[in-house]
Amino acid sequence: MPAFSIRARLTLWFSALLTVTVLILAGAAYALLWYGSMQDMDDALQGVARALEQQAPRRGSPFVPADVDALFRRFFGFSPWDRYVQRRDLLNPLEPRRQAARPGTLPLSAEARRNAAAGRETYETVEGLAEFPVRVLTKPVLAGGRIRNVIQVGMSQENLYATRRRFLWVMAAVLPLGLLLAAGGGWTLARRALAPVEHMVEAARRIGAERLAERLEESGTGDELDRLSGVLNAMLERLDLSFRQMRQFSADASHELQTPLTILQGELEVALRSPRTPEAYREAIQSALQEIERMAVLVEGLLLLARADAGMLRLDLKPMDAAQLLAEVFERTQILAQSRSIALDLEALEPHLVLGDRERLRRVLLNLVDNAIKYTPAGGRVTLALQQRDGCVCLLVRDTGIGLSEAEQEHIFQRFHRAGSARDHGAQGSGLGLCIARSIVEAHGGTLQVVSRPGEGSTFTVCLPHAA
Helix, strand or coil, X not given: CCCCCHHHHHHHXXXXXXXXXXXXXXXXXXXXXXXXXXXXXXXXXXHHHHHHXXXXXXXXXXXXXXXXXXXXXXXXXXXXXXXXXXEECCCCCCHHHHHHHCCCCCCCCHHHHHHHHCCCCEEEEECCCCCCCEEEEEEEEEECCEEEEEEEEEEECHHHHHHHHHHHHHHHHHHHHHHHHHHHHHHHHHHHHHHHHHHHHHHHHHCCCCCCCCCCCCXXXXXXXXXXXXXXXXXXXXXXXXXXXXXXXXXXHHHHHHHHHHHHHHHHHHHHHCCCCHHHHHHHHHHHHHHHHHHHHHHHHHHHHHXXXXXXXXXXXXXXXXXXXXXXXXXXXXXXXXXXXXXXXXXXXXXXXXXXXXHHHHHXXXXXXXXXXXXXXXXXXXXXXXXXXXXXXXXXXXXXXCXXXXXXXXXXXXXXXXXXXXXXXXXXXCCXXXXXXXXXXXXXXXXXXXXXXXXXXXXXXXXXXXXX
16 A cells, blocks of 8 residues: 655644644533533522522512513523522421422422521532423522521523534534645645655756766755755765766776786787797796786775775784884885985884784885885985874874975875876876875774975874874
């Protein structure tokens, strides 16, 4: 069964909430109407009882005065002398039996008799006297501080029940109509509110891998939908950047692999064209092995970057002395520096423990020192140093080489990127070294940064968390 749309769910929720609200309000209004009507009826009974109490009974005069009788008929539609007004004598022992013998008289309950004897009024609802219940007030009449007799005034609740029926009929007619109008209004409002979402859906359907430069339209209102458009546009921007980097990476990788493959193919074809001496074959094979080794290094670097991007770069983390690692790198690169007439210095080091993969970090430092020697002219200087900053251990490689401009510093850690100054200097490389170095350092939870000025040299800083 297909799920309801958001528009339908919003309409149903709105209608259900409105229905519950209207029912609660109708119930409260019904309760207030019934309570108010009962209060009005009790007040009317109290007024009649007071008027009758002030009329002292006289011989030959009616119990209910003419003016009270006319007033009763005018407002209540019946004469109180008929059934619902009577006086009782509580001191006469024959009174209860005499009243019981008269049909249509108002009953005097035991509770009302006790209250009257104590001088208190009693309101009761009596059923069985007529078609509708009768509201009865039993009021004691005092004379000289003593209870003289009791006045009972009753009123039929026919009008009250009629008012209640009319209220229920009105609610039964108005409630469905109001809910129908509310559901229609909720559907319309939901449709208008979700219209921008429909536009975003259509725009998102048009955007594919070849059209990632397109963006969703933003209204500029700053509401929830506008923020959603901004978030989706930011996601599309990241996807577009990732696709461009992937295309550029594929093109650069193909280009880097194509060169050694072309050389390898050419050398092998030349070696097979005509018979050659064993020495010539040996030279061709050695050249082919060099190109294969170059491709192997390139492929290894690409695989390492792929694992780092996927978060699958395996590290053999162990506590190690960063000063000792820097000293090992210094020993291994001394001969390379001497062959290029470059002074390689090692500043005084103090032991500092870090948690790292020794082989991976050695590769990072060898790459940095190799680059420093490669891009430093003869007679220059490369210095290795160790510092502690804010709970981190920093390994520094400073050189007095050709340096980098600010624009080049933003791109040197990208894959296959080679600075223009490096190409002019004639240095060889695939452009993956610094990218691999940063990936390894970041996998250790550290950072790799560069500070450089053209013609003044560069300083690469590897900061690693200190092992407590």
